[in-house]
Amino acid sequence: MVHSLVTGGAGFIGSHLVEALLARGQRVVVLDDLSTGSLANLERVQGNPRLRFVHDSITNESCLNELLDEADEVYHLAAVVGVRRVLTDPERTVATNVEPVEAILRRLSIRPKPLFLASTSEIYGKNPKSPLAEEDDFIFGPTTRSRWVYACSKAIDEYLALAQHRRDRLPVVIGRFFNVAGPRQVGNYGMVLPCFVDQALAGGPLLVHDDGRQVRCFAHVVDVVYAVVKLMACSAAYGQAFNLGSDTPVTIRELAETIVRLVNPSAAIEHVSYEQAFPPGFEDIRCRIPDLTRVRQTIDYRPRCSLEDIIRDVVAWKRREKRSELRS
Numbered sequence: 001m002v003h004s005l006v007t008g009g010a011g012f013i014g015s016h017l018v019e020a021l022l023a024r025g026q027r028v029v030v031l032d033d034l035s036t037g038s039l040a041n042l043e044r045v046q047g048n049p050r051l052r053f054v055h056d057s058i059t060n061e062s063c064l065n066e067l068l069d070e071a072d073e074v075y076h077l078a079a080v081v082g083v084r085r086v087l088t089d090p091e092r093t094v095a096t097n098v099e100p101v102e103a104i105l106r107r108l109s110i111r112p113k114p115l116f117l118a119s120t121s122e123i124y125g126k127n128p129k130s131p132l133a134e135e136d137d138f139i140f141g142p143t144t145r146s147r148w149v150y151a152c153s154k155a156i157d158e159y160l161a162l163a164q165h166r167r168d169r170l171p172v173v174i175g176r177f178f179n180v181a182g183p184r185q186v187g188n189y190g191m192v193l194p195c196f197v198d199q200a201l202a203g204g205p206l207l208v209h210d211d212g213r214q215v216r217c218f219a220h221v222v223d224v225v226y227a228v229v230k231l232m233a234c235s236a237a238y239g240q241a242f243n244l245g246s247d248t249p250v251t252i253r254e255l256a257e258t259i260v261r262l263v264n265p266s267a268a269i270e271h272v273s274y275e276q277a278f279p280p281g282f283e284d285i286r287c288r289i290p291d292l293t294r295v296r297q298t299i300d301y302r303p304r305c306s307l308e309d310i311i312r313d314v315v316a317w318k319r320r321e322k323r324s325e326l327r328s
Contacts, residue, residue, distance in 0.1 A: 001025065001026065001027055001050075002024075002026040002027070002072050002073065003026070003027045003028075003029070003070060003071050003072045003073075004021050004026050004027065004028050004029070004071060004072065004073050004074075004075065005028075005029050005031065005067050005068065005070070005071035005073070005074045005075065006018055006021070006028060006029070006030050006031070006075045006077065007030075007031045007032070007058050007064075007074075007075070007076045007077055007078035007100070008031075008032055008037060008058070008076075008077035008078030008079065008118075009028070009030030009031065009032055009037070009042070009053075009075075009077070010030060010032035010034060010037030010038055010039060010041050010042055010053070011032065011036060011037040011041065011077060011078075011081070012037075012041070012180075012182075012184045012185045012186075012221065013077055013118070013177070013180055013221055013224070013225065014030070014032070014037065014041075014075075014077045014078075015037070015041035015042055015184060016182070016184070016221045016222065016225045017075060017077070017225050017228060017229075018030060018042060018045060018051070019044065019045055020225050020226070020229055021229070022045055022048055022050060022051060024229070025050075026050065027050045027051075027052075028050060028051050028052070029051075029052045029053075029054060029067055029070070029071065030042070030051070030052070030053045030054065031054045031056060031058060031063070031064070031067055031078070032053070032054075032055065032078065033055065033056060033057040033058070034055060036081045036082075036189065039053070041184050054067065058078040058096070058100040059095070059096070059099060059100060061103045064100065064103055064104070064107070065103075065107050068104065068107045068108065068111070068113075069107070069111060071113065072113060072114075073113055073114040073115075073116075073232060074104065074108070074113060074114070074115045074116065075115075075116040075118075075228070075232075076100070076101065076104060076115065076116065076117050076118060077118045078096075078100065079096060079097050079118065079154075080092065080093045080096045080097060080150065081189045082188070082189025082190045082191070085189060086146065086147065086149060086150040087146050087147060087278065087279045087280075087282060088279055090146045090149040093149050093150055093153055094149060094153050097150070097153035097154060097156075097157060098153050098156050098157060101117070101156075101157040101160060101161065102160065105160055105161060105164050105170075108164070108170055109164060109168060109170070112168065112169075112170050112171070113171070114171040114172070114173070114232055114238075115161070115170065115171065115172045115173070116172075116173050116174075116175060116228060116231070116232050117157060117158070117161050117172060117173070117174045117175070118175055118177065119154050119157065119158055119174050119175060119176045119177070119241065120150070120151070120154050120176055120177055121176055121177065121178040121179070121243070121245070121288055121290065122150055122151040122154065123138055123151050123154050123155050123158070123176060124136060124137075124138060124139070124151075124288070125138050125139040125140040125141070125148065125151055125285075126139045126140065126141060126283075126285065127139045128286075128287070130215075130287050130288075130289050131247060131289040131290055131291040131292075132243070132288065132289065132290055132291055133243075133291040133293065133294070134176070134240070134241045134242065134243060134291075134294055138151070138155055140152060141283050145282075145283050147282055147283045148283075158174055158241060161174060162174070162239065162241075165238065165239040166239070171235070171238040171239075172238060172239065173231045173232055173237045173238060173240065173242070174240070174241035174242065175224075175227070175228055175231065175241075175242055175244045176241060176242065176243050176244060176290075177224065177244055177245060178216075178217055178219060178243060178244065178245025178246070178288065178290045179193075179216050179217060179218045179219065179245060179246075179288075180218075180219050180220075180221050180224050180244075180245065181193040181194070181218050181219070181220065181221065181310050181314065182220050182221035182222065182310055182313055182314060183221070183313050183314060183316075183317035184221075184317065185221070185314070192216075192252060192255065193218060193255065193259075193310065193311070193314065194314060194318075195207075196255065196256055196259045197259055197263060197311065197314050197315055197318060198318070199267070200259050200260060200263040200264040200267045201263060201264065201315070201318060201319075203264065203266075203267060204260075204264060204266070204267030204268045204269075205267060205268040205269060205270040206256045206259065206260060206267060206268070206269045206270070207270055207271075207272050207277070208252055208253055208256050208269055208270065208271050208272070209252070209271070209272060209273075209274055209277050209284070210271065210273065210274055210284065211253075211271065212251060212252045212253030212256065212271060213251050213252070213253065213286070214251065214252045214284060214285070214286055214287070215249045215250070215251055215252075215286065215287040215288065215289065216249070216250065216252065216255070216288055217245055217246045217247055217248055217249055217250070217288070217289055217290065218245075218246060218250065218255070218307055218310055219244070219245040219246035219303055219305075219310075220246075220303065220304075220305035220309060220310050220313070222305065223246075223303040223304055223305055224244050224245065226301075227242075227244050227295060227299065227301045228244070230299040230301070231295070231298065231299055234298060234299055236298055237298050237299070240294070240298075242294055242295045242298070243290035243291060243292055243294070243295060244290075244295065244301075245290050245292075245303075246290075246303045246307075247289055247290055247291070247292050248303075248306075248307065249287075249289050250307060253269070255307070256269050257269065258307065258308065258311065259311055262308065262311050262312065262315070263311070263315055
């Protein structure tokens with residue numbers, strides 16, 4: 001029986017990954033400090049005898065090393081979540097995103113095993129190319145714009161992991177997530193789709209930043225988790241980074257309009273400036289579309305869920321959560 005360690009496994013993506021691994025018959029250990037994750041995210045599997053939850057910080061190296069030694073494979077998803085957190089606490093962003101990766105790689109240099117390293121579309125920075133392929137340049141803004149510290153920290157993680165693959169043949173797979181959405185994602189940290197759904201359910205208005213012409217691609221978490229598991233089982237994926245998401249573009253204004261249509265046709269849409277919405281140091285990206293050629297060629301990845309599927313699943317989950325709160 002495969003023994004998997006999932007850091008950040010009580011988070012949005014992590015909890016869906018945990019469910020997928022358990023469904024495959026694996027043993028799963030979750031390491032999470034619950035700073036942004038929640039045990040409620042694991043409610044569907046909390047009684048599974050093959051699941052163990054460890055409430056501790058990813059920065060506790062002695063605990064981390066013990067769990068790494070026990071595991072057959074590692075999925076490292078723990079990270080700082082949300083633009084607002086990055087802007088207000090850049091030091092914590094670097095410490096949380098870089099130091100644990102260094103610790104994981106140190107341990108795996110002694111006891112190698114497959115590692116999935118969660119990265120981000122933020123890593124491309126301000127590169128205007130569209131769509132963005134894995135070998136395209138990272139273009140960051142100045143250090144006076146703290147927005148870019150998150151992308152820089154994730155770039156360092158990738159450099160370190162790929163260096164160890166080249167030197168020691170560590171079986172590492174890097175996944176760059178592009179706007180993953182779905183049930184259990186909350187809007188507390190600035191994620192736009194659940195924010196809009198919350199606003200629509202509350203009667204509106206939906207608050208669109210700037211002119212709303214920013215372009216994004218939203219992927220269902222179930223589709224992305226499927227790709228993560230498939231990549232880890234594919235030796236041809238080792239030593240490579242992969243864009244993970246959807247390549248169907250939508251403007252943020254169109255996203256808001258779709259949510260209004262599906263959730264609350266009477267809700268208004270209003271525009272707010274970046275200065276009103278974010279702390280100083282924020283800088284937006286006008287267009288971010290992934291080139292999915294590499295992941296399609298490697299595991300024949302094709303997202304099954306549409307944007308409307310994602311919205312409906314998020315709305316259904318939020319309504320269940322509301323009913324649960326009213327009963328308790």
